[in-house]
Amino acid sequence: MAVAAVVAFSGMAAQVVPAGAEPVPGNDREIAVFLCTPSAADCGKRYATAKQRRDVETFLRAMPGVTEVRFVSREASYQALRREFAGKEKVRAKDLPESFRVRVTEAADRRRIATSARSRPGVALVVDQAKQHVEAASPFQLVEVSVLLCMRDAADPGCRHGRGKANKAAATAKEKKAIVAFVERIPGLESYEFEDQKTAYRNFAEMYAANPALVEAVRESDMPESYRLRMRPGVRWGSSRTRLAGMPGVSQVFDYGCRQKGLRLLTEYGLRGIETATKGCE
Incomplete structure (x- = not known):
């Protein structure tokens, strides 16, 4: 199901601020x-200790190509x-890390800067927000939810157990009918559509047209069928999502809005594990 995961997620890159300043987190190119x-x-x-913080700042300022370092x-x-x-009442100020935001020249070796910074004592995480910006801009992110259906011999536990004679088989017509009936009753649903293997492969090939080796390595039969759902903004549907993910014939449910929140919390605030594709979003 590795291909299915790729399809789901892509079927969606020095001056120092004075110590007394309190700048908010910066833009997604830092x-x-x-x-x-x-x-x-x-x-x-x-x-991180005060000494580690000072040492990291000094190190960042000395890196070739760095034009600005903000605390x-x-x-x-x-x-x-x-x-x-x-709505994140459970997140407290003490849970958040301090950070430096680094701006560099266009010619700077961003990977080297990020890798070098990560090795410094007192550093927990380094994120190149320019790279994350490119990934988040995928046109497939317009689809808010992907409900991937079971394929034959899929490894997902929900496809191998609890389905009776359909265990280890592709989603059956009966299972699809039940899934559609449930989807149509989800509060806040704007629309949905079924995507067959042929359409999924065409979208995949278009998305990765610049990587012909990858496209050639994947066959149409590797692609999962799916339902693509659009939800009204701001709708809380966590309980429905959980039930949908556990229905017979459903392999995985990817909530892109939830994933983007998780990505934002990680890349802008350094928080891990607050949101996932199927948990943590109401």
């Missing part, structure tokens, strides 16, 4: 360097988060 917090991996359950405090980041994600 390199964000998030410092350690107790919950971050490989940080020893500690915040974003934990409080400034928290206030920005509260404005953007008003």
Whole structure:
């Protein structure tokens, strides 16, 4: 089902601010360097020390191609988060990392800067927001939800168990009928459409036209059938999504709006695990 996941997600790249300034997180062309917090991996359950923060700043300023380094405090980041994600009551200011936002010249080696910064003591995560901006701009993200159907011999547990004689088989006509009946009753549904393997492969080939080797390696029979759903903005449908994901014949449900929130929380605020494709969004 690796191809199915690709289809689902793509069937959607120095001046220092004075210490007293409190800039909000910057635009999505910067390199964000998030410092350690107790919950971050490989940080020893500690915040970055003042010395580590100074050393990281000095290191970033000295990197070739760096034109600006801005410090974003934990409080400034928290206030920005509260404005953007008003419903995230469970996120506290102490959960957020401090960060540096780095601007570079067009000729700068962004990968080298990001990789080098990640190796510094006190650094938990480095995100090249220019790269994330390109990925988020996929035209396929216009489809808000993809309901991928079971394929023959799919590895997903929901396709291999609990379906009676249909276990390990492609989604049956009876299962599709039940899925459609459920989808049509989902509150906040604007529209939906069925995408067969032929259409899925055509979209895949168009999306990856610049990578002919990948397109040639994938066959039409590798593509899952799916239902593409559009939901009204702001609709809370977490319980319906969970039920849909557990229906016989459903392999996976990818909620792009939820995924984009998770991506935003990671790349702009350095938060992991707040949102996923099928959990954490109401």
